[in-house]
Amino acid sequence: MVKTTFPGAGKRSRHNLLRAWSQAVLTILLIVLGLLVSFPFVWMVRSSIMLEKEALVFPPIWIPSEFTLASYIGALTIQPFARYILNSLFVSTTIMLGQVLTASMGAYAFARLRFPGRDKLFLVYLATMMIPSQVTLVPSFVLVSWLGWIDTYFAFIVPGLFSAYLTFLMRQFLLNIPKELEDAARIDGAGYIRIFVTIILPLAQAALITCALLSFMGSWTSFLWPLIVTRSSDMRTVPIGLAALQQQQGYVNFPQLMAGSVMALLPIIILFLSLQRYYLQGIATTGLKG
Amino acid sequence: MTNVIVQSKPAPRRKMTNAQREAWVALGFLTPNLLGFLLLSLGPVIFSLIISLTNWGGLTVPSFVGVDNYLRLLKDPVFLRSARNTLLFTVMFVPFALIAAVSLALLFDRKVRGTAVVRLLCFMPIITDMISVSFIWTWIYHLRFGVLNYALGLVGIPPQAWLGDARWAMLSLVVLSVWRWAGYYAVIILAALQGVPTALQEAARIDGAGPRQVFTRITLPLITPAIFFVIVNSIISSLQVFEQMFVMTKGGPSDSTISIAMFLYQQGFLFLKMGYASSVAWIMFLGIFVFTFINWLLRRRWVYEE
Numbered sequence: 001m002v003k004t005t006f007p008g009a010g011k012r013s014r015h016n017l018l019r020a021w022s023q024a025v026l027t028i029l030l031i032v033l034g035l036l037v038s039f040p041f042v043w044m045v046r047s048s049i050m051l052e053k054e055a056l057v058f059p060p061i062w063i064p065s066e067f068t069l070a071s072y073i074g075a076l077t078i079q080p081f082a083r084y085i086l087n088s089l090f091v092s093t094t095i096m097l098g099q100v101l102t103a104s105m106g107a108y109a110f111a112r113l114r115f116p117g118r119d120k121l122f123l124v125y126l127a128t129m130m131i132p133s134q135v136t137l138v139p140s141f142v143l144v145s146w147l148g149w150i151d152t153y154f155a156f157i158v159p160g161l162f163s164a165y166l167t168f169l170m171r172q173f174l175l176n177i178p179k180e181l182e183d184a185a186r187i188d189g190a191g192y193i194r195i196f197v198t199i200i201l202p203l204a205q206a207a208l209i210t211c212a213l214l215s216f217m218g219s220w221t222s223f224l225w226p227l228i229v230t231r232s233s234d235m236r237t238v239p240i241g242l243a244a245l246q247q248q249q250g251y252v253n254f255p256q257l258m259a260g261s262v263m264a265l266l267p268i269i270i271l272f273l274s275l276q277r278y279y280l281q282g283i284a285t286t287g288l289k290g
Numbered sequence: 291m292t293n294v295i296v297q298s299k300p301a302p303r304r305k306m307t308n309a310q311r312e313a314w315v316a317l318g319f320l321t322p323n324l325l326g327f328l329l330l331s332l333g334p335v336i337f338s339l340i341i342s343l344t345n346w347g348g349l350t351v352p353s354f355v356g357v358d359n360y361l362r363l364l365k366d367p368v369f370l371r372s373a374r375n376t377l378l379f380t381v382m383f384v385p386f387a388l389i390a391a392v393s394l395a396l397l398f399d400r401k402v403r404g405t406a407v408v409r410l411l412c413f414m415p416i417i418t419d420m421i422s423v424s425f426i427w428t429w430i431y432h433l434r435f436g437v438l439n440y441a442l443g444l445v446g447i448p449p450q451a452w453l454g455d456a457r458w459a460m461l462s463l464v465v466l467s468v469w470r471w472a473g474y475y476a477v478i479i480l481a482a483l484q485g486v487p488t489a490l491q492e493a494a495r496i497d498g499a500g501p502r503q504v505f506t507r508i509t510l511p512l513i514t515p516a517i518f519f520v521i522v523n524s525i526i527s528s529l530q531v532f533e534q535m536f537v538m539t540k541g542g543p544s545d546s547t548i549s550i551a552m553f554l555y556q557q558g559f560l561f562l563k564m565g566y567a568s569s570v571a572w573i574m575f576l577g578i579f580v581f582t583f584i585n586w587l588l589r590r591r592w593v594y595e596e
Contacts, residue, residue, distance in 0.1 A: 023402060026397065026400055026402045027402050027403070027404065029397065030397065030402055030404055030405065030408045031404075031408075033394075033397070033408055033412070034404075034407065034408040034411050034412075037408075037411050037412050037414075037415070037469070037473070038411045038414070040415075040423075040426045040427065040430060040469070041414065041426075043426065043429070043430060043437060044422075044426045044429075047429065055435070056435050057435070058434060058435050058440065059440050059443075060435065060437055060440055101322070102322045102323045102326055103323065105319045105320070105322060105323060106319065106320050106322070106323025106324070108319050109316040109317075109319040109320040109323075110320075113312055113313075113315060113316035113319065114309065114312055114313070114316070115312065115313035115316040115317065116313060118316070124332070125327065128327075128331050128332060128335060130578070130579070130582065131335055131575055132526075132529075132530050132571070132574055132575055132578060133530075134530065134551055134554055134570075134571040134574055135334075135335055135338050135568075135571040135572065135574075135575055136330075136331065136334035136335060136338060137554070137558065137567075137571065138338060138341060138558050138564050138567050138568045138571065139333075139334040139335075139337035139338045139341060139568075140330070140334050141558075141559075142337075142341070142564065143334070143337075158330075159330050161326055161330070162322075162323060162325075162326020162327060162330050162331065164327065164331060167323060192312075192315040192319075196319070217417060220419065221417075221418070221419035221420065223419070223420060223421060223533055223536075224532065224533075224555070228559050238419070239419050239420075239421040239422075242421050242422060242425070243421055243536075243537060246425070246537070254429050254432070254435075257425045257429070258425070258426070258429065260422075260425075261421075261422035261425050261426060264419060264421070264422045265418050265419070265422050268417055268418065268419070269414065269417070269418070272414075272417045273410075276410070276413075279417075280413075280477060283474065283477055283478060283481075
């Protein structure tokens with residue numbers, strides 16, 4: 001009917017209607033997707049703050065009748081969970097500092113300086129990046145045992161002080177810094193170290209934060225290596241402690257496991273949310289150049 | 291005396307050219323990194339290859355056995371089982387993850403209001419540690435109290451032992467892995483989508499191409515490098531799959547979810563067969579190498595290059 005009077009206008013309004021419809025469908029799709037994807041996290045939090053007897057009811061009670069921190073207190077007292085968090089913080093921070101230092105210095109040499117065999121050496125670096133970490137698992141373990149480092153912080157930290165991946169990532173960032181700035185500084189009489197500290201590092205600030213973040217989160221979530229080099233409960237990092245929590249009692253106390261998971265996830269989620277820009281930048285850099 | 295020294299000192303410096311000086315400085319900057327590389331990466335890699343040729347059992351004195359470990363592996367039914375399981379995981383995970391990632395990226399690219407929040411939510415799983423995630427999903431999959439069985443019960447599907455039934459266990463692990471990785475891969479594909487020049491799409495549209503044609507002829511070919519990256523990386527990471535199995539199924543039921551990495555862990559660190567475990571690691575590397583190599587060979591057939 002509308003179409004007969006103003007064909008053009010009718011077409012336009014039909015077009016608008018279609019647009020509005022597709023917008024609405026997409027919005028609903030987005031909402032459903034968001035709910036589905038975040039559901040496991042919501043379920044984790046919900047299960048961590050309810051009474052155990054209410055969690056073990058079928059069909060599930062959606063809204064607990066009372067909120068309780070009993071599971072958190074349980075997780076913190078049944079084993080030294082606070083100690084695990086401190087262990088993880090200490091280990092991850094130390095590794096992060098070491099990795100960023102070695103990676104940025106190495107990347108400076110690879111990206112900005114010329115020396116014989118540079119590109120060949122870098123190719124060897126790239127080649128070893130393809131070798132899965134499982135290959136070095138046994139020899140690293142043997143080495144660490146020989147040195148008597150099992151169940152010490154050295155076992156966590158020393159093997160983590162170098163990362164070919166971060167060296168690669170840092171090099172990609174440093175390649176993009178314009179040569180002119182360096183040349184200008186050199187004419188002013190600045191040496192290599194001075195250029196590195198006063199020109200390169202400040203310009204690579206975003207890259208440094210990205211690398212630090214990737215490194216910290218990598219060691220925070222690392223599981224297999226800490227698992228095989230820890231013996232005593234006092235040396236566990238958060239993921240190892242969490243895995244041990246599962247075996248602590250004769251049965252699996254799910255609300256307590258969920259409380260432990262919340263405590264394990266909270267630090268990295270906060271870290272990620274506050275620095276997500278840098279994190280995504282790191283992903284895009286490796287993703288597009290890989 | 292002092293005069294002689296002062297005079298002789300600048301002499302070698304003058305001899306050193308700028309290029310030489312730069313090389314020495316580079317070596318200085320590189321030393322900590324190179325030391326780490328040699329001692330923590332390249333050294334252990336070579337050491338691992340040597341261990342894999344011995345029958346070392348941790349406490350015993352190792353002796354050289356050649357490729358015996360590798361030959362035994364190829365006849366070890368549990369290893370073969372783990373290899374088959376890992377391949378099965380890869381075959382299910384890679385296409386699911388890719389389809390999910392491309393769909394997510396296309397949805398995010400529409401820039402509907404609220405996209406940023408949902409994109410962030412989808413990205414969240416990848417930053418979390420696998421152990422927490424595995425616990426959450428074990429709880430969701432729980433036979434008696436799991437919310438999944440509850441939801442399926444609403445539509446009349448009887449409860450299943452998702453992790454305890456050999457028919458479902460691997461699929462359940464794949465689902466959680468797709469949930470964890472899809473958002474990450476989507477971000478990579480989205481970056482490529484947003485890098486497609488709109489001028490090209492406009493030009494095609496003016497030439498009379500419909501939305502579908504614009505997508506299949508312009509957009510899709512231009513994002514193939516990102517898709518290639520996702521395929522290569524998702525294959526590599528699924529060949530190393532470990533934590534999910536370790537926490538959620540322990541490789542069971544009846545070895546139906548034991549992966550190569552899990553087999554390696556058991557041999558090396560439960561049974562202390564260091565030589566045997568090292569050869570497992572090298573077979574895993576070989577698998578990764580072969581898959582990556584095939585991908586690079588096929589690359590020319592379908593990946594767009596400028």
